[in-house]
Amino acid sequence: MSNVKALPLLEPAVEPCCPPLNERPLTADEAERTAVMFKALGDPVRLRLFSAVASHEGGEACVCDISDVGVSQPTVSHHLKKLKEAGLLSSERRGTWVYYRVEPAVLTAMGQLLTKAATA
Amino acid sequence: MSNVKALPLLEPAVEPCCPPLNERPLTADEAERTAVMFKALGDPVRLRLFSAVASHEGGEACVCDISDVGVSQPTVSHHLKKLKEAGLLSSERRGTWVYYRVEPAVLTAMGQLLTKAATA
DNA sequence: TAGCTGTTTCGACATCTGTCGATCTCTTGC
DNA sequence: GCAAGAGATCGACAGATGTCGAAACAGCTA
Numbered sequence: 001m002s003n004v005k006a007l008p009l010l011e012p013a014v015e016p017c018c019p020p021l022n023e024r025p026l027t028a029d030e031a032e033r034t035a036v037m038f039k040a041l042g043d044p045v046r047l048r049l050f051s052a053v054a055s056h057e058g059g060e061a062c063v064c065d066i067s068d069v070g071v072s073q074p075t076v077s078h079h080l081k082k083l084k085e086a087g088l089l090s091s092e093r094r095g096t097w098v099y100y101r102v103e104p105a106v107l108t109a110m111g112q113l114l115t116k117a118a119t120a
Numbered sequence: 121m122s123n124v125k126a127l128p129l130l131e132p133a134v135e136p137c138c139p140p141l142n143e144r145p146l147t148a149d150e151a152e153r154t155a156v157m158f159k160a161l162g163d164p165v166r167l168r169l170f171s172a173v174a175s176h177e178g179g180e181a182c183v184c185d186i187s188d189v190g191v192s193q194p195t196v197s198h199h200l201k202k203l204k205e206a207g208l209l210s211s212e213r214r215g216t217w218v219y220y221r222v223e224p225a226v227l228t229a230m231g232q233l234l235t236k237a238a239t240a
Numbered sequence: 241t242a243g244c245t246g247t248t249t250c251g252a253c254a255t256c257t258g259t260c261g262a263t264c265t266c267t268t269g270c
Numbered sequence: 271g272c273a274a275g276a277g278a279t280c281g282a283c284a285g286a287t288g289t290c291g292a293a294a295c296a297g298c299t300a
Binding site (some may be wrong): 022028035036046055059086113 | 133141142143144145146147148151152154155158159160161162163164165166167168170171172174175179186189192222227228230231232233234235
């Protein structure tokens, strides 16, 4: 599989990608990048998977611990990949199992994007 | 034609729909409802429209003020409807123009969903 | 080495989504 | 009443997305 443009932003780049939504209208480019993160949480299955990882002890969980969300195992893997590509999760293999972990900085950025807009 | 409009699900019901994502795994039903809001912000055009409304004075704006996002007028209307159905915006007609306004409570709920998950 | 288990990738498919032009509704003004 | 402008709705269409079963891949253990 020689897909050259496979991984666009697997570098989470925890920088403040996002000015608060009420500070000024987002540019097309800012919106494009920010929407990727929101879209990643815009699917019920992904939201459950993410919540399962986030609520697990240490903020990380094995795939086998969170696969019970009502879809097939390949679909779980597909959604975890999406969350990873959006920078919300990172993964690490430890022997037989693969562990996914939340990226708190990205989460904080998204949260402030919203709460600052709400309180200002 | 009667004055009674359709009004399918435009009652946002600003209740705390969402426990923090790291408190416990979301149920299927919680995820379903929460994903609607994130999905609404998961499109670049909608994100720009929302940001344009949120950054406007008073947190509200006429459609004519924010329509310059590079898509046709029907598409703008379509996206504003999506944001409204997700409970993120509300609309009101004043004479010729229609004004959209942010729903701060829903925004706060979404933000805390993320920031509480990030800091805990 | 072979076999087993956990996870990812592949290929295919039905559905959902974003987009547009055309048209309709509502309000204002003549 | 009629025309004009602001938005919403309709119908159609291409492309994206979620889903699955089958297969490939990666470690462990015998």
